[in-house]
Amino acid sequence: MRIALFITCVNDTLFPDTGRAVVELLERLGHEVVFPQGQTCCGQMHYNTGYRRPATKLAVRFVQTFDGADAVVVPSASCAAMIREHYPRLGRSGSRLSRKVAALAPRVYDLTELLVDVLGVTDVDAYYPHRVAYHPTCHGLRMLGLGDRPYRLLRAVRGLDLVEVGRPEECCGFGGTFALKNSDVSTAMGADKARQAVDTGAEVLCMVDNSCLMHVGGILQRQRSGVRVAHIAEILARTETSEAAVSPTTEEADR
Amino acid sequence: MSATFLGMPPFPEAARAAVEDSQLRHNLHKATHTIRDKRGQAVGELDDWAELRSEGAAIKEHTLRHLDRYLEQVEESVQRAGGTVHWASDAAEANAIVTRLVHGTGQSDVVKVKSMATQEIELNRALEQAGITAYETDLAELIVQLGQDLPSHILVPAIHLGRARIREIFLEHMARWGVPAPQGLTDDPRALAEAARVHLRERFLNTRTAISGANFVVADSGTTVVLESEGNGRMCLTLPETLISVVGIEKIVPTFDDLEVFMQLLPRSSTGERMNPYTSMWSGVAPGDGPQEFHLVLLDNGRTDVLADTVGRQALRCIRCSACLNACPVYERTGGHAYGSVYPGPIGAILTPQLQGMSSETDRSLPYASSLCGACYEVCPVAIDIPEVLVHLREQAVEGPGRTGEKAMMAGAEAALSSPAALEAAQRAASAVRGAVPRHLPGAASAWTDTRSVPEIPEESFRRWWKKRGEER
Structure with missing residues (x-):
């Protein structure tokens, strides 16, 4: 299958390894990945902060860029949710944008949805011999309804010891600009999530969204907790060969 | 006229103090999780x-x-009864209406049933x-009134107080309002409830007007x-x-049959009970039975303005169950006072600004x-899409004054994301300073780095890697 990758601005700029992992994984499964060059950002930050006009412009760019794609994969549940759940609210009814959104949005998938629902695979032939704590992020849980898809994918990974973070339905406190505007509450929430992750005894905290991971991971790193974070794509892409090539560092330099 | 506590700072500032109050955090965590879990069980049964x-x-x-029609119907049926x-x-x-009515009774004391509208x-x-002295008779409202405090939860207004503090309040203030707390009062919940019961009983028997x-x-x-728990x-x-x-x-339902739905939704969402202990219903007055004079004051206070907003008006469906407060991770860490209003938590965050017109x-x-x-x-329980209304109100907030830093940041981001070339330029600029970003x-930006480390900026962005990979192939 020919799959268009919407990398998201956060992954593109700060977490390119996640994008590379998506490409590696999908190609390993025998699919073709394309990267439409016109893409930038889904507009979630502007939309959620109240800046509807720039968000709408970014939505227009998105539908133009991905027009006609058979399937769009998004390695971020909240960006996928922005496109599927909020884009329909941006265009006026009957407008060109709303027609394009209606046609495209159903073919936009979070990575775990693409794998399980579209490609029909749960065992992606990955190897990751680590204890991994999984936390379902809010937009994946409540807006996309990812359900057990991430768990099924992770359980099929050879060597992986899967544990769940306590109170999985509770928000980690990232919330986009909430993390800055209400940093005290955001940190209080993140500290609880970090503690729940540490309590699992896992080496790795895994989620389907790098923005939430950046927040909880940033706290875990400040605390020198010894728990590192990984996007689910990076775990699913790992094989015996690539695992041997990487020596995991639990503590990167705290910048 | 406002429901806002006078002189309350904006939310982030009030929240900072709340987040640092370990006793408050402990009380709230315990209380919200208890009710949350109870609700989950009660709802899961159906x-x-x-x-x-x-x-x-x-x-x-x-x-x-069709509120216009139903309001007239209420007037007609209540007067007929x-x-x-x-x-x-x-x-x-x-x-002014309530004051005039109480003056008309010749009384200077009234007892009150817990009420968000008042x-x-x-x-x-x-x-x-x-x-005129108004005596609150709901246990938690009584505690708040005696302690000259403010309510912090729709259902449990004294959720922020522990029993030791409640004992102190009873011992210190009950006497001034009526029957004093017994000597040797302990902080045993039963003893506290009994002290309140004795205090209130005298009040019930001696007061001729209720609100x-x-x-x-x-x-x-x-x-x-009226649904309640205490009697x-x-x-x-x-x-x-x-x-x-x-x-x-907005409290109107068309027919008695409609109540059936809400009698299932409200107790389970609110206290996590299948049914609340006391449900009182009255239609006008009944000769020789109960109050012989009944006045219904129908309050607008901003509600018709909310009704005019096609996105925001879903907030008027609210039946004040407070399930959203108990489920909210933000409320759990700040409590109700930080919201600066009698309506705290998620519903307060969409109701208060709408009722008051985003004025402060x-x-x-x-x-x-x-x-x-x-x-x-x-x-x-009535499917109010609170996040949708929050974002809708944010769109109104950014039209307001100030927020220069935020607007500059958003404009900067808009420029950087306006084309792949602009984004790539920003990414190159970021990569150039990698390794030199201070801790x-x-x-x-200190709002982030005070508590969280910044992710390491990669040597090259994804799109750059992709381009090079294409060239190599």
Whole structure:
């Protein structure tokens, strides 16, 4: 299958390894990945902060860029949710944008949805011999309804010891600009999530969204907790060969 | 006229103090999780919860759409049943009506059933200025009143207080208001409840006028409905000679049959019980039985303005169950006072700014008091999409004054994301300073780096890697 990758601005700029992992994984499964060059950002930050006009412009760019794609994969549940759940609210009814959104949005998938629902695979032939704590992020849980898809994918990974973070339905406190505007509450929430992750005894905290991971991971790193974070794509892409090539560092330099 | 606590700072500032209060955090964590879990069990018992929820939302939507008609029907049916209906367009008018009615009874004391509407219009203060003492009879409201405190939860207004503090409040202040707390009062919940019971009993037997709100008003029968747990409401609604109920115009349901839906939705969402202990219903007056004079004050106070907003008006479906407060990870860590209003938590964050018209900085900060996690929407028994309304109100907030830093940041981001070339330029600029990013950033960015490390900026962006990979192939 020919799959268009919407990398998201956060992954593109700060977490390119996640994008590379998506490409590696999908190609390993025998699919073709394309990267439409016109893409930038889904507009979630502007939309959620109240800046509807720039968000709408970014939505227009998105539908133009991905027009006609058979399937769009998004390695971020909240960006996928922005496109599927909020884009329909941006265009006026009957407008060109709303027609394009209606046609495209159903073919936009979070990575775990693409794998399980579209490609029909749960065992992606990955190897990751680590204890991994999984936390379902809010937009994946409540807006996309990812359900057990991430768990099924992770359980099929050879060597992986899967544990769940306590109170999985509770928000980690990232919330986009909430993390800055209400940093005290955001940190209080993140500290609880970090503690729940540490309590699992896992080496790795895994989620389907790098923005939430950046927040909880940033706290875990400040605390020198010894728990590192990984996007689910990076775990699913790992094989015996690539695992041997990487020596995991639990503590990167705290910048 | 406002429901805002005077002089409250914007949410982030108030929240900072709350987050650092370890006793508050402990109380709130325990209380919200207990009610949250109880609600989950009570709701989980019903396999038709989803249908009930959409039915509740549909009844409310229908009623609000035809509110003009139903309000007239309420007036007609209540008057036919021997009650008197008053119309109050705002808090000042409502307070003036209630004050006049109480003066008309010749009484200077009134007992009160817990009511959000009278909190919203600050009725107690208005009555006090008119020489009338209002006695709260709900246990938690009593604690808040005795302690000269402010409510911090819709259902459990004293949720922020522990039993040791409640004991102190009883010992210190009960005597001034009536029967004193017994000597040797302990902080055993039973002993505290008994002290309140004795204190309140005297009040019930000696007060001839009562003021209540209502959970529902049934349009076709003119029936007013109050749900409660303690029985204090039943006392206030049956013993006095005069009963005055102040009710928001959104509390109407068309028929008695519609109540069936809400009687299942409300207790399970609110206290996590299958049914609340006391439900009182009365239609006007009944000769020789209960209050012989009944006044219904229908309160607008900003509600018709909310009704005009096609996105925001779903907030008027709210049945004040407080499930959204108990489910909210933000409320759990800040408590209710930080919201600066009698309506705290997620519902307060969308209701208060709408009722008041986003007039203050505090109002404009409330729609941002959420990570948009969606837990509130999930538990709302009338399916109010609180995150949707929050974002809608944020769109109004950014039209307001100030926010220069934020607007500059958003404009900068908009420029950087306006084309792939602009984004790539920004990414190259970021990569150029990788390794030189200090651990603690100055200015607005310190809100992040005070508590969280910044991810390491990669050598090259994804799109650059992709381009090079294409060239190599």
